[in-house]
Amino acid sequence: MKIDQIYTQCLAEAAYYIESGGEAAIIDPLREVQPYIDMAEQNGAKIKYVLETHFHADFVSGHIDLAQKTGATIVYGPTAQPNFEAHVAADGEILYLGGVKIKVLHTPGHTMESSTFLLINESGKDYAIFTGDTLFLGDVGRPDLAVKTDLSREDLAGHLFDSLRDKIMPLADDVIVYPGHGQGSACGKNMSAETVDTLGNQKRFNYALRHDMTKEEFVKEVTSDLVTPPQYFPKNAVMNKMGYESIDEVLAHGVIPLSAKEFKQSIHKNKALVIDARPKEAFAEAHVPNAWFIGLDDNFAPWVGALVTDLKTPIVFLADHGREEEVVVRLSRVGYDNAIGFLEGGIDAWKDAGEPVQSVEQVSAQEFEKLYSKGANVLDVRKESEFKSQHIEGAKNFPLDFINEHIDELPKGEKWYVHCAGGYRSMIASSILKARGFKVVNIIGGFKALVEDTDLPTTEFKEQVTML
Template structure:
C-alpha cells in the first residue's frame, strides 16, 4: 500500500494518491491531471477510482478530465447530483483497491454530500481517513457554503456536529487524518500549518472536537468569526457539479504569444483585463496602464478568485519569462479559463514598441515616518480584519478595509486625497494600489515593507492582541 499527499501551497490543498497491487485511487485531484496519469504509469498501475469528498468551492477539481483519460469511476457521497456520469455511493459502501478497502462515511455538514473516506489496510485495520472539508487539523469545515432554501447554516452546523461525533470521533485514536486543506484556505478559520495528523491528537486539541461539547455550543463556536466566502466559491462549486472545458484546451488557448500590437488590440477589442503576475517590485517600477497586479509569488489563485468578479473575464497576461503556462494553469485551478494569451517579451517588448508605461510611488518606512508627522496624512491598511484588530497604526487618518472587500469599499475613499497603502509585507498593498489606480485613484503611495517594517519604526501603534483571542 502506498499513500502520497500531493500538496499545492497556493491553494493550501491536498490531493491524494493511493495505490495497492497496481490499482490506484485519486482523491480530490487538481485541475491539471496528467501528473496523476504519469505517476500511475511509472508505477505500472491503473487508476481505478476518483473519489471526491464533496463539491469543492475553492478550486476546480480535475475529476472529469481524469475520468475521461483513464476510464476511472468518479465516486461522490450520498445525494450528489451531476450532469456527468458518477457513482453515487451509499453510506458505508466499500470499494476494493488491490488489497485495501476504501469505505464511504457520509459526513454532511460542510455540504450535504460531504463524505469522509476511511482506508482499511490489508489486515483489516482502520488506517486513515481522507476527511475533505469535514475535519481539518485544528478546525472543521465551514457550514455556510451549501445552503438551500429549506436549510440554514445553523442546520448544516448541526449536521456537522452529528457527523463528527457519530462517524469520525468513534474511530480509533491512531487513525491518520489526511484533510483537504491546511493553513491559508478560506474553507476554515483556524487551520493548522500541518497537513497530516493523528485523530487522537485532534480529539485533544481541536476546539470543535472538545469532549462534552453540546450541539448548541458547537453551532455557536463554528459559526462565530466566519468571514463571508469569496465570490468565486459558488461559481467553482457549480463548475465541479456541471462540468467544464478540458484543461488541455484551456492551456493551449492561453499559452499564445502576442506582440505588443496584437496584445493592445485584444485588450481594446475584447475588453480584456491585463493581469500582471510579476513581483510587486517589478510592477511598481513599471507596468502597462490600467493593468492589475496579482503576483505569482503570493496566494495567486485565491486572490484572483476573490478580486476578479467575472469568472468568464477575458484575460491577457504579463508574466516573467517562462511562467506563461504556469500562470494559465493556476488561473484554471479556480475556473478562470478565458485567458487569451500573453505579451511576448514582456514589459521590455512593450517599452521597445514605444508604448506608455506607468509606475506607482513607493517609499521606505523611514521616509514615511517623516511624512506621518503631518496631521493630514491618509493611511489605508488593507490587511485582513483580524490582522488589523491585532495591531495597527494609531492616527486620525488611518483607515482600514481588507483587500478581499476592496470592490465594496471604493466609495469610502476620496480620489482627491493621497493615500499611503500598506499590508503586512507589500504584496497585498500593491494589488490594492493597482486596482485603485485602474479605477482612477491616482494619488497613491505604497509603503515598502508593510506593517512588518512599520511596527519596528517607532510609530504609534495599538497594543498587540493575539489574533487567536479576538
C-alpha cells in the same frame, strides 16, 4: 499500499494518491491532471477511482478530465447530484482497490453530500481517513459554503456535529487523519499548519471534537465569527457540480504569445483585464497602463478569485519568461478559463513598441515616518482581524478582500499611502486603485517595516474599527 499527499501551498489544498496492487485512487485532484497520470504510470498502476469528498467551493477539481483521460470512475458520497457520469455511493459502501478497501462514510455538514473515505489496509485494519472539509487539523469545515440549499448554516452545523460524533470519533485513536486543507484556506477558521495527524491527537486538541461538547455549543462555535467567503466560492462549486471546459482547451487558448500590437488590440477588442504576474518590484518599476498586479510568487489564484468578479472575464497577462503556462493553470484552478494570451517579450517588448508605461510610487517606512507627521493618509489593506490586533494610529482599514465593494467610499481627491503586512497585498491594492484613478503610494515592507524601522504610534485592539 502507497499513500502520497500532494499539497498545493497557494490554495492550502491537499490531494491524495492511494495505490495498492497496481490500482490507484486519486482524492480531490486539482484542475491540472497530468501529474496524477504520470505518478500512476511511474508506479505501473492504473487509476481506478477519482474520489470527491464534496463539491468544492475554493477550487475547481480535475475529476472530470482525469476520468475522461484514464477511464476511472468518479465517486461521490450519498445525496450528490452531479451533472455528469459518476457513481454516487451508499453510506458504508466498500470500494475495492488492489489489496485494500475504501469505505464511504457519509459525513454531511460542511455540505450535505460531504463524505469521508476510510482506508482499510491489507490486514483489514482501519488505517486512515481522508476527511475533505469535514474535519481539519484543529478545526472543522465551514457550514455556510454549500451549493443551493434550503438548510441554514445552523442546520448544517447540526448535521456536522452528528457526523463527527457518529462516524469519525468512534474510530480508533491511531487512525491517521488526512484533511482536505491546511492553514490559510478560507474553508475553515482555525486550521493547524500541520497537514497530517492521528485521530487521537485531534480528539485531544481539536475544539470541535471535545467529548463533552453539546450540539448547541458546537453550532454556536462553528457558526460564529465567519467572515464572508470569497465571491468566487459559489461559482466554483457550481462548476464542480455541473462540469467545465477541458484543461487542454483552456491551455490551448490561454498560452498564446501576443506581440505588443496584438496585446494592445486584444485589450480593446475583448475588453480584457491585464494581469501582471511578475514580481512586485518589477511591476512597480514599469507596467502596462491600468494593469492589475497579482504576482505568481504568493497566493495568486485565491486573490484572482477574490478580486476578479466575473469568471468569464477575458484575461491577458504578463509573466516572467517560462512561467506563462503556470499562469493559465493557476487561473483555471479557480475557474478563470478565459485567458487569451500573454505579452511576448514582456514589458521590454511593450516599451520597444513605443507604448507608454506606468509605475507605482513607493516610499520606505523611514521616509513615510516623516510624511506621517505632516498628516499623510494611511490606508491599511490588511484583514479586519489583523487591523484590530495592531495598526498605525489614524490609519483607515480598507481590506483588500472587499476592495470592490467599498471602492466608491474612498475619496479620490486625496493621496493614499498604502500598506499591508509585508508588501504583496498593498501592491495589488495600489494597482487596482491606480487603475481606477486614485493617487497612491505604496509603503515598502508594509506593517512589519513600519513597526520595526520607525517610531510611529500604534493602536492595539479596539471594539470599534475605523473602516471606510
